[in-house]
Amino acid sequence: MKLFRKLGIDLGTANSVVWEAGIGVVLNEPTVVAVGIEDKKVLAVGNEAKKMIGKTPEYIEVVQPMQDGVIADYEVTEAMLRYFMRQVMGSMWLMGPEVMICVPAGVTQVEQRAVMEATMSAGAKKAYLIDEPLAAAIGAKIPVAEAAGNMIIDIGGGAAEAAVIALGGVVTHRGVRVGGNKLDSAIVEYVRKKHNLIIGQQTAENIKITLGSATKLKRPELMPVNGRDSVFGLPKAIELSSDEVYEAIKDTLMQILMVVRDALEVTPPELVADIADRGIVLSGGTSQLRNFNKLVTSEIGVAAHIALEPQFCVIKGVGAAIENLEVYRRAIR
Ligand SMILES: Nc1ncnc2c1ncn2[C@@H]1O[C@H](COP(=O)(O)OP(=O)(O)OP(=O)(O)O)[C@@H](O)[C@H]1O
Ligand SMILES: [Mg+2]
Numbered sequence: 352m353k354l355f356r357k358l359g360i361d362l363g364t365a366n367s368v369v370w371e372a373g374i375g376v377v378l379n380e381p382t383v384v385a386v387g388i389e390d391k392k393v394l395a396v397g398n399e400a401k402k403m404i405g406k407t408p409e410y411i412e413v414v415q416p417m418q419d420g421v422i423a424d425y426e427v428t429e430a431m432l433r434y435f436m437r438q439v440m441g442s443m444w445l446m447g448p449e450v451m452i453c454v455p456a457g458v459t460q461v462e463q464r465a466v467m468e469a470t471m472s473a474g475a476k477k478a479y480l481i482d483e484p485l486a487a488a489i490g491a492k493i494p495v496a497e498a499a500g501n502m503i504i505d506i507g508g509g510a511a512e513a514a515v516i517a518l519g520g521v522v523t524h525r526g527v528r529v530g531g532n533k534l535d536s537a538i539v540e541y542v543r544k545k546h547n548l549i550i551g552q553q554t555a556e557n558i559k560i561t562l563g564s565a566t567k568l569k570r571p572e573l574m575p576v577n578g579r580d581s582v583f584g585l586p587k588a589i590e591l592s593s594d595e596v597y598e599a600i601k602d603t604l605m606q607i608l609m610v611v612r613d614a615l616e617v618t619p620p621e622l623v624a625d626i627a628d629r630g631i632v633l634s635g636g637t638s639q640l641r642n643f644n645k646l647v648t649s650e651i652g653v654a655a656h657i658a659l660e661p662q663f664c665v666i667k668g669v670g671a672a673i674e675n676l677e678v679y680r681r682a683i684r
Contacts, residue, residue, distance in 0.1 A: 356448040358439060358475075359669035360432070361486075362466070364417045365508025365531060365636060367397075367431070368663065369439055370670035376663065377439050384427050385413050391426070396434045405551045419528035420455045420483075420510030421462045425469060432473035447476035451673035451683070453483040453665060455512055457526040463684075479673070480684040482521050484514030486668030487634045489679075491658035495519055500622025501629060504611055504647070504655075505665065506637035508532050511607045513614040515622055520682055522622060525614040529607055531637040534559050534600045541599035543581055546589050550578040562593040565604055565646035604643075608650050615651070630654040634664035 359370035362382065369378040380397025387394055388410050395403065404413050416427040440448065450470050454463055463480060470478040487505040488495050495501070496519045504513045508531045514524035535555040542548050542555075550558075554576065561574055572593045580587040611631075615623060631653050633644055638661045647655035658664050672679045 354446060356440065356444075357673045358436070358448045358450050359666060359673045360435070360450060360452045360470070361483075361666040361669055362417060362422075362428070362432075362452060363507050363665075364415070364420055364510065366662070367435065368666040369435055370666050370673070371439060372670070372674045375670065376666060378435055380435075382417050382431070383413060383415055384431050385411055386427060386430075388412050393427075393430045393434065396431055404553060418509060420507065420512075420526075420530075421458060422465045422469065425465060429469040429473050432469055436474050447474045449477045449479070449673070450475040451479045451481060451669050453481050453486045453669050455510055455526055456482045456484050456514055456521050456524040457512065479676075481669060481672050481679070481682060482514075482524075483665055484512050484524055485516060485519075485521055485682055486666075486672065487658075487664045488514070488516045488632070488668065489671050490664035490667030490669075491632050491634050491661075493632060499629070500618065500625035502611075502614070502626045502631045502653075504631060504633050504635075504638070506530055506607060506633065506635040506643075508636060511610055511635075511637070513611045515614060515618045515626065517622055517625075519679070523614055523618045525610040525617070527606060527610045529603060530635070531556070531559070531640075533603050533606075534563070534637070534640070537603045538563075538596060538599045541595065542576065542578070542589075542591065545595065546591075547581045548576070548578040548587055548589055549581050550576060554578065558591060558596060559600070559640070562591065562596045563600060564593060564597060564641040565600075566642040566649075567597050568593045568641075604646060608647065611647065611651055627653050630656060632656060632658050634658045634661045636662040 357372035361368045367382045371377045381401040383400040385395040385400040416424040488503045512526040515522045538555040644655040
């Protein structure tokens with residue numbers, strides 16, 4: 352049994368990932384917790400809890416404790432962190448792990464303190480914080496220490512953040528609390544208005560992944576969608592097209608692009624020139640939306656590429672930081 356263990360945690364709005372130093376990713380679960388309404392007891396966490404969304408009896412509540420990239424329900428977040436640590440550490444541990452956890456570059460002091468405290472009271476011996484965009488850049492294998500500017504855009508479930516990194520730190524950043532969840536909601540709204548059909552958030556997510564695209568597809572695709580008629584209240588099925596999904600999500604995508612423009616606007620010209628030269632890197636689960644990189648390239652005018660395994664860039668960066676505390680010392684809070 353190892354006495355000193357070090358973990359990295361990416362506490363995302365949609366997914367939480369844990370890294371153990373020397374091993375790699377050891378846990379990857381949806382950020383969802385099922386709790387008893389009366390006694391607030393944790394009944395299920397992660398995949399088990401996600402399956403319960405929209406299907407619970409009245410004495411169980413399914414909570415997504417992170418909203419828009421920050422802690423929305425402190426108690427549940429802490430309980431979830433404790434559960435994750437126990438999963439990874441096993442039942443026998445003498446000393447809590449040292450934990451590196453990331454926070455969006457734009458968090459408030461209060462939000463930052465909440466993450467730190469939840470980590471400590473969940474059982475960590477020591478907690479360090481690192482900026483999420485910096486972690487994403489490290490995980491995307493961007494040479495962050497160079498004296499040149501690199502831009503990373505991380506688009507997750509709850510938030511999108513565009514940041515310019517140089518000399519091992521975040522130089523400028525802009526974020527918006529808009530991500531994949533807002534794309535799902537836009538689809539729910541659209542289908543309700545246009546087809547009088549009520550669908551759940553999970554169905555909307557499936558539609559987004561199957562039919563969604565950030566640019567209009569040359570050959571439209573179709574899929575059957577089941578839900579409840581909003582007028583008659585009975586089950587109903589329709590065929591939905593990729594053109595309709597594009598219509599539904601395009602304004603939300605524009606909100607995400609706005610932060611990229613805003614971030615570039617406040618970036619020193621020398622670094623902008625580097626970015627134009629090197630291109631923009633995309634990370635986060637939502638960067639996998641079809642043609643997202645094409646949209647960024649055409650709207651911003653700089654070539655954009657998706658990082659390798661974009662949904663794991665942040666945790667790989669957090670993992671690198673906890674394994675090399677000395678190297679990243681200045682970037683760690
Ligand atoms: N192929 C895909 N196409 C479009 N969206 C996708 C795809 N795969 C996953 N997603 C979306 O990615 C999002 C989750 O991404 P990720 O795990 O990076 O988020 P997160 O880190 O939990 O959230 P955040 O960083 O905002 O707190 C979800 O909204 C999911 O629907
Ligand atoms: Mg994330």
